[in-house]
Amino acid sequence: MKFVTTLDRDEDGVWIAECPSIPGCVSQGDSRVEALANIRDAIAACLEVRAERGLPLTVETQQVEVTV
Numbered sequence: 001m002k003f004v005t006t007l008d009r010d011e012d013g014v015w016i017a018e019c020p021s022i023p024g025c026v027s028q029g030d031s032r033v034e035a036l037a038n039i040r041d042a043i044a045a046c047l048e049v050r051a052e053r054g055l056p057l058t059v060e061t062q063q064v065e066v067t068v
Contacts (some may be wrong), residue, residue: 004063005039007032021058022046 006018015032017039019025027042029035050057 003043003058004061005036005043007035017042019043019046020061022050023059 003019003021006020008016010016014028014030015035016026016028017035018027019039019042022043025039025042025046027035027038029038047057
């Protein structure tokens with residue numbers, strides 16, 4: 001399965017990865033590579049827990065461009 005993730009660097013230099021289509025699925029790493037590896041593991045774990053609890057595996061999300 002493929003999931004869109006966001007990857008941001010916080011003020012301390014830590015990379016934060018999030019999978020918006022899976023509520024609460026967030027991870028981090030000291031590098032982009034580490035953060036992406038960690039979010040892969042987090043996605044797998046989140047999907048497993050959601051399946052065990054009978055929750056929908058994902059929620060619908062959209063990326064919308066906004067002009068300001």
